[in-house]
Amino acid sequence: MKKLKPLPSIYYKDFIAANQEDRADNLINTGSKRKDLELLRADIRTFKRTHALDKVIVLWTANTERFSELIAGVNDTTANLLRAVENNHDEISPSTMFAIASLLEDAPFVNGSPQNTFVPGVVELAMQRGVYIGGDDFKSGQTKMKSVLVDFMVGAGMKPIAITSYNHLGNNDGLNLNAPSQFRSKEISKRNVVDDMVESNSILYAKDEKPDHVVVSDLTCIN
């Protein structure tokens, strides 16, 4: 493990919590998104060649970013998105940059954080190139339990009227999510989970009626 060293990564300050700046000492610092994209693509190609691989898969397991604003003419189509990269547009997140680089190198890209990496321009690019993209937030705890329990209850004709779930955060993930706009990404992703079950049952829930759903985060685990 000692000999394994991560490649320098891109860091656009505004997208993750300011408290992450302390650990950001391994950066690609070109100042140009066009150059950043070229470097990321080259990293993928080098990795594939060095290890004589048939396939590379890229997985995002980095900090939760704030949501990207969807702007017509910027990230709504592939052509606009690639032009926005050329023009160094602010509203392209690191995760979207990694997604674009992966797709252009035919590497499937899986997202593990709840931000909106897959803006319409990325989805179109994936379809154009026939390369898989997928994923939202890694779900292994409260979200999975919630999906299963609500599915059981609604399926059995019982009506949840309020859901409060506790998200026990830890370590650096918790520290990053301490910032409101990053937490908002998490909150949106976790709350959407029960929508399908609620919409499936018009006896229990009137149109647009939903359980009162609150996500509480416990940040006391941060050291």
Add this chain to the structure above:
Amino acid sequence: MSASILKVLSPNAEIRDDGCLYAEYVDEKCIVETNSTTTNTTTTGQHSVRVDRRKCELRTDLRVPKVGLMLVGWGGNNGSTLTASLIANRRGLSWQTRRGVQHANYFGSVMLSSTVKLGIDEKSGEDVYVPIKDLLPMIDPNELVIGGWDISSLDLAAAMQRAQVLEPDLQRQVTPLKNA
């Protein structure tokens, strides 16, 4: 490398020279036309249902590629724990915990630790369950090459320490080891 333990006896499935499994499959969907009235509490209506059938040919490539996984945020909690886990499983490591010896395994993984019901036994009528990972030739995680990026320059041993996830004896054992 896991090879499939299944032999599918069916006129609709065959393995061809290109190493792919071709299966004829009919996708059926129930298409509903609704003439509805909606009140405050419920929607009632006349539902007319018909079946839409679409013939598909499913192609599954049975050749397992050599795969590399690049993690964005490789030095985080997930990345460092995953890397150590792969090394531990590849080497069949065991380590001391305060509750006794723990052996490396993939418990907690849907793909590697869960089973599906295949059918019923021809003779006994009992349910037959097989591991999901044995249904088709699949990537063996112990063969994955791991790499990636991180905004922090810490090497993976230091990152694993920073994460404070794994037992000390395991951390000690994997620190000098590298993946293949």
